[in-house]
Amino acid sequence: MSTSRSTPPRTPSAAQGARARARQEVTAAIKDEARRQLAVDGAAKLSLRAVARELGMVSSALYRYFPSRDDLLTALIIDAYDALGEAAEHADVGFVRTSSATERWSAVCGAVRDWALTYPHEYALIYGSPVPGYTAPDSTVRAAARVGQLLIGIVRDAHQGGGVTPPPLSDAVRAEAERMAADLAPDLPPEVVAALVASWAQLFGLVGFELFGQFNRVVEDRSAFFAHTVSRLARDVGLTA
Amino acid sequence: MSTSRSTPPRTPSAAQGARARARQEVTAAIKDEARRQLAVDGAAKLSLRAVARELGMVSSALYRYFPSRDDLLTALIIDAYDALGEAAEHADVGFVRTSSATERWSAVCGAVRDWALTYPHEYALIYGSPVPGYTAPDSTVRAAARVGQLLIGIVRDAHQGGGVTPPPLSDAVRAEAERMAADLAPDLPPEVVAALVASWAQLFGLVGFELFGQFNRVVEDRSAFFAHTVSRLARDVGLTA
DNA sequence: TCCAAAGCAAGAGCAGTGCTCTCTTTTTTG
DNA sequence: CAAAAAAGAGAGCACTGCTCTTGCTTTGGA
Secondary structure, three states: OOOOOOOOOOOOOOOOOHHHHHHHHHHHHHHHHHHHHHHHHOHHHOOHHHHHHHOOOOHHHHOOOOOOHHHHHHHHHHHHHHHHHHHHHHHHHOOOOOOOHHHHHHHHHHHHHHHHHHOHHHHHHHHOOOOOOOOOOHHHHHHHOHHHHHHHHHHHHHHHOOOEOOOOOOHHHHHHHHHHHHHHOOOOOHHHHHHHHHHHHHHHHHHHHHHOOOOOOOOOOHHHHHHHHHHHHHHHHOEOO | OOOOOOOOOOOOOOOOOHHHHHHHHHHHHHHHHHHHHHHHHOHHHOOHHHHHHHOOOOHHHHOOOOOOHHHHHHHHHHHHHHHHHHHHHHHHHOOOOOOOHHHHHHHHHHHHHHHHHHOHHHHHHHHOOOOOOOOOOOHHHHHHOHHHHHHHHHHHHHHHOOOEOOOOOOHHHHHHHHHHHHHHOOOOOHHHHHHHHHHHHHHHHHHHHHHOOOOOOOOOOHHHHHHHHHHHHHHHHOEOO
């Protein structure tokens, strides 16, 4: 089963009231059951009543834990960002210092793709169309940035080792590239940061097209195609090895 | 208002029964009203009953025209693909034969972005997460291919004029690239076709990230960034001018 | 021309949804 | 130990997609 991922206890369950612990357990159970239904039917068909029913509680009781359906979804979104970020980071640690920057880059991108293919509905939750009228609360931005930070780190390491050749940058975007660099990675050349942001978005375009069926009847050997394209993305940001 | 786009009559309204004409008018009115609600509340909140109410008919009558909510959505999806394709083609005709391939490429990509920013919910309908449990019927594939075909055409024209330098291609994807080329554009080198498909997906990754808020607090001058990145995409597929 | 068949609108109704409110029970805390 | 806070249970509201039955109107063939 691809839905075996479950909610870890939010705190190390230190000596706290039995009530607080019970609350965390119920909260986790709700999220797990919601995730299960998400994996089966998708976000739009996620039903609070069905979750409550499956957990043997009445629907109104669930509102003690999540004030609305959107709040439950938000919690799942944050968890999904974290899970994706963790999968990506885990793929990286196996490669850092033993491999080239391009290999690390490809490993991380591949981990993102693998995670997306394993948890398609959760991926859709965070990188598909956001739920209607929904603007991501600030609580999600940190979790959302993890993969991006990871890619920045890889390029930074390569840059410090002299393994980055800045790509060309037209004058029309130089100012914006410098602004982005100042915000995201002051130690990297603006040319590299601009290319990095572009490649970051393009990576998810690639994954999304495969996941959402746009590659049907177009790309057959998607693993090979993805690996090749991702290594070209690495070259685009200036990674030379 | 950005929702002034309306459904054109499906056939030139040739001399046909008054009943058939009425049917087309009602069908168009339903789609127009649905599109209006889509633009306001998004796909998930699109309600058949609300559409019927707004049109002064009873909800059950609407089922004479669309057998289910999903069928209405499918019709809107096809229309959206067509509208996007038409916007892209329209942007191209103003440039064909008067401009370089790169300029045509950028114009088409820019038109895609502009359309997406103008009709965000309709864009989300076709390039966001597909509606739950929904697999696109074959009727959508032709409409979905229009932008891709357009990009292929631009590169083909450039190739015939000798303005394409095939990018490198690793051995691991050569077979798949040749297969894609045979399917999509037998007259183009496999290297170019592979890069084309990749750039095609990456274009929509770029647009999606901007539209769905992933660029919030990251990219400020999005027009400049988009223009630059898209011209780099053109270079990636081998366009030299 | 007439009449059966098909197309269409209307209304009632079913099962499901998110969410709110009240009431009771349980647990924590001053 | 009593007051307060937290949790569960149940009824209920307004909404949804969808089905079914009942009449009315347009259409096309004899």
